Amino acid sequence: MANSASGESIIGRFVKIVSAFDDRHTSMSVAELGRRTGLPVTTTYRLVNDLLLERLLEREPGGDIHIGTRMWELVSRGSKMLGLREAALPFMEDVQAVVQHSTTLGILDSDEVLYIERLGSDKTIVDITKIAGRLPVHATSSGLVLLAHSPAAYQDSFLARPLTKFTETTLTDPALLRRHLAEIRQRGFAAMPGVIVPESSGIAVPVFGPDNTVRAALSVVVPRNEENAAARVPVLLAAARGISRALGWRGELKGTLRQSH
Amino acid sequence: MANSASGESIIGRFVKIVSAFDDRHTSMSVAELGRRTGLPVTTTYRLVNDLLLERLLEREPGGDIHIGTRMWELVSRGSKMLGLREAALPFMEDVQAVVQHSTTLGILDSDEVLYIERLGSDKTIVDITKIAGRLPVHATSSGLVLLAHSPAAYQDSFLARPLTKFTETTLTDPALLRRHLAEIRQRGFAAMPGVIVPESSGIAVPVFGPDNTVRAALSVVVPRNEENAAARVPVLLAAARGISRALGWRGELKGTLRQSH
DNA sequence: GGAGGATTACCATTGAGCGGGAATCCTGAG
DNA sequence: CTCAGGATTCCCGCTCAATGGTAATCCTCC
CATH class of the missing domain: 1.10.10.10 (Winged helix-like DNA-binding domain superfamily/Winged helix DNA-binding domain)
Incomplete structure (x- = not known):
């Protein structure tokens, strides 16, 4: 060639x-x-x-x-990333303003999480996400959200391969992970304490496109010792709905949860 | 080839x-x-x-x-744009929050203004800037700021060619423009009412790099009929200094104004 | 001045790129 | 169902742009 x-x-x-x-x-x-x-x-x-x-x-x-x-x-001009980013940015700013910790937007690409945008580089906590940077799916809240809402076939193939254990809390067992994914789908968010670096935990929610499939994951990284990190969830959920709607999503159709498993 | x-x-x-x-x-x-x-x-x-x-x-x-x-x-990962953008974004958010109109960051490239970043798509006013979009230098406040702080040789060659008149207020006469550029350098900002679209006016200030040369122009687009648009200038100036410093700029050396003409 | 690296110049060899043409696949209209 | 028009893939011989070694030149800093 x-x-x-x-x-x-x-x-x-x-x-x-x-x-x-x-x-x-x-x-x-x-x-x-x-x-x-x-x-x-x-x-x-x-x-x-x-x-x-x-x-x-x-x-x-x-x-x-x-x-x-x-x-x-x-x-930049021709890429679809710009559209996604522009739809998300205003909402991300709101989240960042309220949560005061770094806010990221990630997509699933080549079996990894690719971060499209990131606001608020917070020096006080450990956050290794970078714009245009990649992190493993199973060791990030964003990744797990994206995986949880992916087609079942993809999940199966992903869970079939060996997964690296980064910290004590990193889930690597397929069965355990599968149960976790179900929970994430049901609750509507993922909250993972220290799965990639021990000091910080991520909270992520899905962003949907017009066809009701996941487009991206919106997430914040907070110190792991934070009192009730779950309190962050509503803000994220609201923002994610805003982004989804900006992308052309029109409310949840019946059977939203059906798409996976 | x-x-x-x-x-x-x-x-x-x-x-x-x-x-x-x-x-x-x-x-x-x-x-x-x-x-x-x-x-x-x-x-x-x-x-x-x-x-x-x-x-x-x-x-x-x-x-x-x-x-x-x-x-x-x-x-994205390899480009220097990311660095510039990341340095600028926090300050741009501040400006956007205060001014409430769209805020842009532009650089000079191939004799045009290339917009790197833009916050706040304000539907109420006419603003034709787009991220990764281009506009003519002589018909934008950003462009004039960038030109004003460019090497004299470049200014000469630029002013030597014919310039399109977009609206009544677009400056196309070289001598007039030259005087205008001097004013911009002296005052530290450019305020151009309706030079590209009649309804809106732009205000722009320079952003400097470590070597004290212009890196970019920070600007806001406001409705042309706004009372005293000049009141926006201090915010922009302050933000621009912040960005410059984030880029490694260390205060104005003696002879800042000397670099052009 | 000279050692070590970066950059440019030269050039014989060759297979990757080329693109016209034809076959096949798709899709929507009638 | 058929048919037309377009999109896509296959086929294939020609050819010159790309290749990459060697060597000369240019820097630059001891």
Whole structure:
């Protein structure tokens, strides 16, 4: 599928190049980029030049490369994420204002939770969510909410594989998890104390789309020792309904709970 | 530079494909994509398949294509926009809360203003800014602020070209504009009534980076008939300083105004 | 001045990309 | 049910853009 000796397409290499950048490495020299991607030196330079021409990458004064403005623009403008984000943001602001802890919006992607938006970086508690960052499904409240409202077939396949135990409270037993998911569906929220980092607990509720399937999970991260974290739930539920409605959801149809199991 | 008869590289075609999507067209059939991009049918299908394999594009149940989650993720994670946005967001929320009109953050890119973030979609007034959307520099308060604090050489080249007159108040005369830019630098803000749409006016202030150059413009859009729009300025200035500081700016060095003209 | 790395230049080789054409699948109208 | 028009997939020979090694050049900091 490619001219390359290694059998990669240009697209594949493009992905490698873009993947080399992350929040800790927003810019680097071409040589370093070559090292990080593992691409042949010459090839890296040629490819980078092509990308510079299209402004998908940009060269900064020092010579280092970073992801181009144009790239951000094109992707942002055409992506469906923007719609979701814009629908959610006003409600998230309300939640954040009331709860005073960081509020996140996550979706399910490639068997992980991908965080789309996050408000209020609260230094006082441990919160490892990042925008465009990923966390495992079974070890986050958002993930469990998303999983709980996924098609049964997906749940089965997910629960079939081995799950990492991050802390004492991380659930890894399929049967136990399955019961937990049922509870989450019934109660309408997930409250998980310290399933990924011991010091904080997450509370999450589902956000629905027009077809009444889950689109995202809205959640807050609070200190684990908080008195009654459950008191946070109503605010979240109300906000989630607001977001759902903004997405075109029109109230719960009969059989909302039927979609899973 | 390409195998194609038309002499385009794959990268170029990739750009064409991604560009075919925007906020009004977040998904479409492959055939339509082919039409919009002008690429040969077969080529479109092959290319789309490659992109689907890498998850840069995604196929929805109906068969339509949209920009992939992975694409958004990679670009967002690696892009410097996120840093700017995250630094600005808290302050923008404050501004939005106080001013009660839509608040935007824009940067200068390819001789246009590119809006990075926008809070509060206020239906009561006309505001055509969109996230990842562009507007002309000389017809927006943000644009004029950015231009006013750009290197003199850039200003000269910009003012050398013909400028479109959008409304009665749009400034298009180079000499007049130049004087206006000086005022903006001196006063520290731009207040432009109806320069792009007659009904609303924008107020913008500069945001600085560590090297004391402009990074972005923070602005609000208010109804044009508002009593004293200038009263909004202090809030904006304060917020802009906050953002600048979050970006690593350390107070104004002597010679702040010297950088331009 | 010179060692070590980053960047550019050169160039022979070749298979990935190309795209026209035709077959097949879909879908909605009559 | 049939049929038309469009979307999608298959097929396939041609060809030149992409490849990546080697070597020269440019930096930059001891």
